[in-house]
Amino acid sequence: xxxxxxxxxxxxxxxxxxxxxxxxxxxxxxxxxxxxxxxxxxxxxxxxxxxxxxxxxxxxxxxxxxxxxxxxxxxxxxxxxxxxxxxxxxxxxxxxxxxxxxxxxxxxxxxxxxxxxxxxxxxxxxxxxxxxxxxxxxxxxxxxxxxxxxxxxxxxxxxxxxxxxxxxxxxxxxxxxxxxxxxxxxxxxxxxxxxxxxxxxxxxxxxxxxxxxxxxxxxxxxxxxxxxxxxxxxxxxxxxxxxxxxxxxxxxxxxxxxxxxxxxxxxxxxxxxxxxxxxxxxxxxxxxxxxxxxxxxxxxxxxxxxxxxxxxxxxxxxxxxxxxxxxxxxxxxxxxxxxxxxxxxxxxxxxxxxxxxxxxxxxxxxxxxxxxxxxxxxxxxxxxxxxxxxxxxxxxxxxxxxxxxxxxxxxxxxxxxxxxxxxxxxxxxxxxxxxx
Numbered sequence: 001x002x003x004x005x006x007x008x009x010x011x012x013x014x015x016x017x018x019x020x021x022x023x024x025x026x027x028x029x030x031x032x033x034x035x036x037x038x039x040x041x042x043x044x045x046x047x048x049x050x051x052x053x054x055x056x057x058x059x060x061x062x063x064x065x066x067x068x069x070x071x072x073x074x075x076x077x078x079x080x081x082x083x084x085x086x087x088x089x090x091x092x093x094x095x096x097x098x099x100x101x102x103x104x105x106x107x108x109x110x111x112x113x114x115x116x117x118x119x120x121x122x123x124x125x126x127x128x129x130x131x132x133x134x135x136x137x138x139x140x141x142x143x144x145x146x147x148x149x150x151x152x153x154x155x156x157x158x159x160x161x162x163x164x165x166x167x168x169x170x171x172x173x174x175x176x177x178x179x180x181x182x183x184x185x186x187x188x189x190x191x192x193x194x195x196x197x198x199x200x201x202x203x204x205x206x207x208x209x210x211x212x213x214x215x216x217x218x219x220x221x222x223x224x225x226x227x228x229x230x231x232x233x234x235x236x237x238x239x240x241x242x243x244x245x246x247x248x249x250x251x252x253x254x255x256x257x258x259x260x261x262x263x264x265x266x267x268x269x270x271x272x273x274x275x276x277x278x279x280x281x282x283x284x285x286x287x288x289x290x291x292x293x294x295x296x297x298x299x300x301x302x303x304x305x306x307x308x309x310x311x312x313x314x315x316x317x318x319x320x321x322x323x324x325x326x327x328x329x330x331x332x333x334x335x336x337x338x339x340x341x342x343x344x345x346x347x348x349x350x351x352x353x354x355x356x357x358x359x360x361x362x363x364x365x366x367x368x369x370x371x372x373x374x375x376x377x378x379x380x381x382x383x384x385x386x387x388x389x390x391x392x393x394x395x396x397x398x399x400x401x402x403x404x405x406x407x408x409x410x411x412x413x414x415x416x417x418x419x420x421x422x423x424x425x426x427x428x429x430x431x432x433x434x435x436x
Contacts (some may be wrong), residue, residue, distance in 0.1 A: 012409075012417050038067055038069065041058055042069055042071065045070075048072075049072040054074070054076060054252060055070065055071065055074045055249055056068070057070045057083065057084040057086060057284065058081055058084065063407055066162055068209065070084045071420055074248075074250060076250065077250075080249075082249050083249070085247050086249050087234050087244060087245050087246075087247065087248045087282065088249070088281045088283070089244070089251070089278075089279075089280070089281055089283055089340075090341075091274070091339070092277065092278045092338055093128055093278075093280065093287065093338045094279060094280040094340065095272070095340075096323040096324060096337075097222050097280060097323075098168050098210070098218060098222070099141050099322045100294060100300065101218065101225055101226070102141065102209065102210060102227075102322075103298065103300050103305075104304070105213055107301050110213050111209070111213050113135070113137045113141070116132060116133050116134070116135060116136055117132035117133075117137065117140065117205060117209070118132040118135075121209065122176065124208070125147065125185040126184065128184060128187045129187045129188050130147060130183075130188050132146075135192045135207070137209060139202075139320040140202040140205050140209075141309075141323055142320050142321060142322055143193050143202055143314070143320055144195065144196050145188075145189040145202055146194070146201055147183060147188060147199050148183040148184075148187070148188055148189060148203045149189075149201055150179050150180070150183040150204070151200050160273055162255055162304065163255040163256060166264075166266065170266075170269045170270065171269070171270050173270055173272050174272050175216065175272070175374075176207060177208075178203065178207075180201060180205060180313060183201040196312055196313060196320065200277035200338055202280065203275075203276050203277040203278075204275050204276055206218075206276060207275055207276025207277075208276075210276075220294075223237060226299065230283065230290060230363075232290060234282055234283035234286045235280065235281065235283070235286045237280055237281040238271050238279060238281055239272065239279070240272050241270075241271075242270050244267060250269075251265070251266050252266065253266045265275065268406050269342075280397055291310050291337065295336070308322045308323065309321050309324060309326070309336065310322075311324075323338065324336050328340075336359075350425075401403075
């Protein structure tokens, strides 16, 4: 369900099914050369597989062309290779979709972001100091509500993310109200509006608000307002469906807090344990299309897009908007996007110092003042340089947005050195992630 940026539980689901890198600069696409120019990227992908990630996919698209590649295995049992066309559980990237729908509803005058949660969900957020009458919809979306994160609850972790509990409960259906009820057994992290902490409960509540406003499940609204208009054919809101649509690879985990022991296939699970906080399925190509449309104003009016990109301080080096993370990289580039990975994030893991593990990230870099022509493939070479540890080459700045997707594996106490949205070696080393 994305990155629990202030992880409270120390357990990390270790194994990842893939690392996927997708870069796109919006604009007319033409066929790119099939070979050459991406050796460093491929070496980085191969290094991830050597480090233990079963398979890696990468794709890059800009106004001049598209490049895609895959290394490693998508199925450890059959040896089937990983595919760049794979569909996968995108975890907390779901949050950007949910925030988009709520902002559309605000633009239509059907709710205000300053409405309290109790106005839409009376009596749902209460107990142990929680008070939905003091929490606004905006505070849900930017994680300043103080509502406890249900995926940090130790019993929930044991029931759904560790070996014995996972195999007993992997097909359970859990309702949004049941997820919120888990959070309500704890005290809030802080008074509303006085701090920041990532909480999946916030977005479960956001999905419930959508249903109250529209009379339809949040997933129906995501399909009607985003998936269908953008023709995101690889994107779905699975509900209680336990399987992944094809093409897809398998997902693997240690189902433990250590990097040792057996590896389990965890592909099949009931994603209702994530709900509006992280149940969606998509592909790198679809995510590129979604974030391009979002930042080009096709989904939100200017006022709501401005609200979405108004941020509050989060963890060091990051700010959080409404379903969006903003990062300024060491190379000076600002990227926008989100992370996601249902297998890891549901554990709420981090490293031994309590730093969060981050799964799949979809970042959009907003660039302006570009020139036409020049440096064909420069964006792609820049990523190659980052992956290989070299300095990004000089190039002209494109006028279109740049999208980056990169899930990377994180082990307890260690990390691979590839990062989402990173275009410099220092930034790559700075981001610790886990792919689901």
